[in-house]
Amino acid sequence: MKAQTDWFKSWFNTPYYHILYQHRDDTEAQFFIRNLIGKLKPHEEAEMLDLACGRGRHAIYLNQLGYRVTGLDLSEKNISYACQYKNKHLRFETGDMRLPYGENRFHYIFNLFTSFGYFEKEDNLRACRMIKRALKPGGLLVLDFMNVNKVKLGLVEEEVHLINHLEFRIERFIRNEKVIKRIRFEDKGQLYEFKEKVQLLELEDFRELFSATGLQIEYIFGDFELNRFDAGKSERLILFVSRE
DSSP, X not given: OOGGGXXXXXXXXXXXXXXXXXXXXXXHHHHHHHHHHHHHOOOTTOEEEEETOTTSHHHHHHHHTTOEEEEEESOHHHHHHHGGGOBTTEEEEEOOTTSOOOSSOEEEEEEOXXXXXXXXXXHHHHHHHHHHHHEEEEEEEEEEEEOHHHHHHXXXXXXXXXXXXXXXXXEEEEETXXXXXXXXXXXXXXXXXXXXXXEOOOHHHHHHHHHHTTEEEEEEESSTTOOBOOTTTXXXXXXXXXXX
């Protein structure tokens, strides 16, 4: 793994990340989870993994619905925050999705809110092998990713957000098959700059990736209501992926 490409290791561990994204909609997240559960109909004893769980909003809600859930995230600060909600059937651990995490362990693995494609392409295979290994036979991965085609058409190149007396200046551009967001701001006289880099993975890229790692796409949806995917119009690319 190339440390210089791991932008997320520093950015996700700063308080500024959560200041910038404090507007994230928990109501929308819970709406999505309810739709997923209605479609999947998991049994009561299902073991679930929220992979790249952040501060745990999806994992916490899944647990509130009665399921056994583990949240895994690379950011120690995210996990430290999420652990205040842990209980007998809800746990959180620090970990890297590219590294093995159990074998035949989970009925469902959720990777939500475009939490894939942060690293280099060779690591995508590592992550998918980890997912396959961690899934029980017949288990299912639910992967929620941006619709790359919609992102390309509607890319907002520059914007400014004033949040908590901080002025976040944001630039977006596409380079080397990645959408890159440059975030600049000043706090207490010090200038900061961070970048987010996400691979522009289309449906066919995921098909090839999963085929190479023994996973199979079963269903494809285009939004949190689980409507049909339309490459030109859908807001999201949501995949139900089974272990072969």
